[in-house]
Amino acid sequence: MTDSFLETVLVPIAxxxxxxxxxxxxxxxxxxxxxxxxxxxxxxxxxxxxxKASVTQREERAERIFELVESTLAxxxxxxxxxxxxxxxxxxxxxxxxxxxxxxxxxxxxxxASRWVKLLTxxxxxxxxxxTDRPLVILPRPDxx
Numbered sequence: 279m280t281d282s283f284l285e286t287v288l289v290p291i292a293x294x295x296x297x298x299x300x301x302x303x304x305x306x307x308x309x310x311x312x313x314x315x316x317x318x319x320x321x322x323x324x325x326x327x328x329x330k331a332s333v334t335q336r337e338e339r340a341e342r343i344f345e346l347v348e349s350t351l352a353x354x355x356x357x358x359x360x361x362x363x364x365x366x367x368x369x370x371x372x373x374x375x376x377x378x379x380x381x382x383x384x385x386x387x388x389x390x391a392s393r394w395v396k397l398l399t400x401x402x403x404x405x406x407x408x409x410t411d412r413p414l415v416i417l418p419r420p421d422x423x
Contacts, residue, residue, distance in 0.1 A: 288381040301350035303417035314357045325366040369405030383413040
């Protein structure tokens, strides 16, 4: 990744499919220069309501996601760090971590969901877009190129 805004990137990953698509998209953009990729998975806390699954189950899922990311990006000139984050606001948690890391950008691929699902559950990408204080790099999903 040769552009300065792609030196230290934060990559939020939602699930295994997202990890596969995002890593494939990132691989196509990696250059000879070294980059640091901070991959995060946010475990959303229900804010007083019962959680969908136990924290342990969701942490185990996050570890599987990270293993997939690390194996996909192995052999590149990229340092990969992984971290589980916890919060009631997924987008806010991602933005806070990007600030803490002084990330030069946030990189992700769009995730498919119907308008109804986005309306009912909130659109993380839209919240990132409207609240960010750093560049967002939205890579096309490999199946849409």
